[in-house]
Amino acid sequence: MGELKLMKGNEALAEAAIRAGADGYFGYPITPQSEVIEYLMAEKPFDRTGMVVLQAESEVASINMLYGGGGSGKKVMTSSSSPGISLMQEGISYLAGGEVPCVIANVVRGGPGLGDIQPAQSDYFQSVKGGGHGDYRLPCLAPASVQEMSDFVPVAFDLAFKYRTPVLIIADGLIGQMMEKVELFDQMPRLTDQEVIEKYPWATTGKPKGKERRILTSLDLDPHKLEKHNQHLHAKYNEIKENEVRYELIDTDDADYLFVAYGSSARICQKSVKLAREKGIKVGLLRIISLWPFASDVIKEFTAKGIKGFLSVEMSMGQMVEDIQLAVQGKTKVDHFGRVGGVIHSPEEVVEALEQKIIGG
Amino acid sequence: MAELSVQDIIKPENLVYEKTKLMTDKTLSYCPGCGHGTAHRLTMEVIEELGKENDTIGIAPVGCSVLAYEFMNIDMQQAAHGRAPAHATAVKRLWPNKVVFTYQGDGDLAAIGTAETIHACNRGEQIVIIFINNGIYGMTGGQMAPTTLPEMKTSTSPFGRDVASMGYPLKITELISNLPGVQYVSRQAVHSPAAARKAKRAIKKAFQNQIDNKPGLSFIEIVSNCNSGWKMTPNDSNEWMEENMFPYYPLGDIKVDGKLIEK
Numbered sequence: 001m002g003e004l005k006l007m008k009g010n011e012a013l014a015e016a017a018i019r020a021g022a023d024g025y026f027g028y029p030i031t032p033q034s035e036v037i038e039y040l041m042a043e044k045p046f047d048r049t050g051m052v053v054l055q056a057e058s059e060v061a062s063i064n065m066l067y068g069g070g071g072s073g074k075k076v077m078t079s080s081s082s083p084g085i086s087l088m089q090e091g092i093s094y095l096a097g098g099e100v101p102c103v104i105a106n107v108v109r110g111g112p113g114l115g116d117i118q119p120a121q122s123d124y125f126q127s128v129k130g131g132g133h134g135d136y137r138l139p140c141l142a143p144a145s146v147q148e149m150s151d152f153v154p155v156a157f158d159l160a161f162k163y164r165t166p167v168l169i170i171a172d173g174l175i176g177q178m179m180e181k182v183e184l185f186d187q188m189p190r191l192t193d194q195e196v197i198e199k200y201p202w203a204t205t206g207k208p209k210g211k212e213r214r215i216l217t218s219l220d221l222d223p224h225k226l227e228k229h230n231q232h233l234h235a236k237y238n239e240i241k242e243n244e245v246r247y248e249l250i251d252t253d254d255a256d257y258l259f260v261a262y263g264s265s266a267r268i269c270q271k272s273v274k275l276a277r278e279k280g281i282k283v284g285l286l287r288i289i290s291l292w293p294f295a296s297d298v299i300k301e302f303t304a305k306g307i308k309g310f311l312s313v314e315m316s317m318g319q320m321v322e323d324i325q326l327a328v329q330g331k332t333k334v335d336h337f338g339r340v341g342g343v344i345h346s347p348e349e350v351v352e353a354l355e356q357k358i359i360g361g
Numbered sequence: 362m363a364e365l366s367v368q369d370i371i372k373p374e375n376l377v378y379e380k381t382k383l384m385t386d387k388t389l390s391y392c393p394g395c396g397h398g399t400a401h402r403l404t405m406e407v408i409e410e411l412g413k414e415n416d417t418i419g420i421a422p423v424g425c426s427v428l429a430y431e432f433m434n435i436d437m438q439q440a441a442h443g444r445a446p447a448h449a450t451a452v453k454r455l456w457p458n459k460v461v462f463t464y465q466g467d468g469d470l471a472a473i474g475t476a477e478t479i480h481a482c483n484r485g486e487q488i489v490i491i492f493i494n495n496g497i498y499g500m501t502g503g504q505m506a507p508t509t510l511p512e513m514k515t516s517t518s519p520f521g522r523d524v525a526s527m528g529y530p531l532k533i534t535e536l537i538s539n540l541p542g543v544q545y546v547s548r549q550a551v552h553s554p555a556a557a558r559k560a561k562r563a564i565k566k567a568f569q570n571q572i573d574n575k576p577g578l579s580f581i582e583i584v585s586n587c588n589s590g591w592k593m594t595p596n597d598s599n600e601w602m603e604e605n606m607f608p609y610y611p612l613g614d615i616k617v618d619g620k621l622i623e624k
């Protein structure tokens with residue numbers, strides 16, 4: 001068994017970055033995730049593993065530092081919250097275009113604009129539908145516990161390097177701020193410089209003797225070449241869709257209805273499932289773990305098996321619900337329930353919404 | 362006396378100049394007469410002479426020199442507009458034994474990338490910045506830059522830069538030279554053989570500082586022409602540059618070994 005600790009989600013994320021063998025963290029403070037960089041600075045990871053931590057002048061700078069670091073084959077990470085992630089969108093588009101691996105954590109707060117500092121899930125569209133310009137996708141993992149804030153960090157790094165893509169960890173202010181017991185995984189070694197050079201021949205680490213130089217760019221002035229590049233990216237995204245859909249089924253075997261939720265909403269829905277079942281309503285929970293690629297096929301299967309309705313429970317005005325509707329294609333009831341602006345729904349409210357919008361609707 | 366043929370002349374012992382192998386054979390995308398080609402070549406010559414071709418990572422900007430990676434035969438990344446110093450910061454911190462530089466124009470470095478420039482300088486990142494200042498946005502077709510001179514006509518200041526409404530030309534080089542994180546600052550030109558030789562010495566000193574682990578950033582501004590954007594012949598643009606740009610952006614060392622040069 002790994003080391004057990006009582007930690008905030010943000011601290012677990014930071015500790016996991018060190019233990020996952022990250023080479024660098026570049027970030028800018030913003031509530032509700034400033035504990036990430038505070039923890040890292042206090043922990044002196046350079047002494048522990050040689051990991052570099054730098055407070056950048058802005059989120060714009062930190063995301064472009066990830067391009068520099070990831071582009072030279074190093075495991076790099078940043079974290080921020082909604083307004084900061086908006087600032088990073090230009091950089092994320094360049095990272096996707098240049099196929100540069102890195103991990104970006106978004107501890108989502110209420111929006112739009114400066115919004116507030118309370119938990120929200122209103123950055124779903126931004127995360128899975130683009131955010132930045134151009135045709136690209138981001139693998140996007142949504143932890144629902146402090147444990148997963150830790151566990152998903154090495155998974156995200158693996159995805160980033162396997163597919164040469166930025167990967168998003170999308171939590172919400174609640175997951176970032178709450179304290180839970182977490183079992184930390186053991187320290188993984190950082191790659192040596194020589195290992196990086198051998199493992200990632202595409203990385204700009206200095207032109208190898210007698211070999212071609214490496215160029216990382218997202219520019220291609222020839223439209224036919226750029227079309228090819230987009231087709232190449234698309235093929236990669238299809239491969240990710242094929243292999244990396246992640247979800248969890250809770251009490252779905254006999255279910256007539258399904259809650260679909262992720263992050264904190266999924267935690268709340270677990271209680272809602274219990275409350276509803278006490279009332280004799282057979283409801284289960286499809287917990288979405290990878291917001292993209294989305295578990296569309298799972299939803300299609302449940303639809304084909306005759307599920308009577310899906311309630312998307314999100315701390316937003318209804319974003320993920322659109323992906324459920326796309327999968328269901330009008331074949332059964334789909335609706336949305338959510339509190340927003342930092343207000344968190346109660347389990348009872350969720351059951352009520354199921355009764356009104358799906359069962360009685 | 363037998364007539365000399367070309368074959369008699371092109372012998373190794375007669376070789377007086379050779380293109381550095383760190384410049385590719387790709388035809389430069391720059392306008393004939395532009396200083397970028399010379400600035401590229403000097404930078405690459407320096408890296409070759411310092412024996413660092415296998416240990417250098419360059420960061421290209423957005424602007425005319427966005428395609429610098431096509432011409433510089435070393436590992437390179439191409440950054441978003443203005444963000445090259447952020448790239449370079451991370452590369453250098455994660456690969457402290459490598460040589461890292463950015464190559465940026467005035468719009469990239471002194472407008473959209475001002476924050477990245479100033480903060481990389483202020484943190485004393487051990488990188489080299491090569492800054493080409495031609496007082497105009499070349500690639501997008503000759504718009505006003507932060508370094509455009511007062512009364513200078515561009516496509517977005519068609520009646521001349523009115524400093525009262527458009528602001529003053531930004532002397533970002535003087536500005537960053539005051540930061541303690543900066544080791545070496547020099548302003549040079551490449552429009553004549555003499556100027557190019559001086560510029561090369563300055564570029565070499567900048568890279569040598571990094572190789573010697575001297576603390577702080579080394580910054581080379583090259584005041585250059587943009588004959589297309591300025592709508593002049595190459596020769597006229599060089600004369601205009603001497604008469605108008607050099608008085609506002611005087612050439613020479615500004616800071617050496619972390620100390621400002623007394624004028």
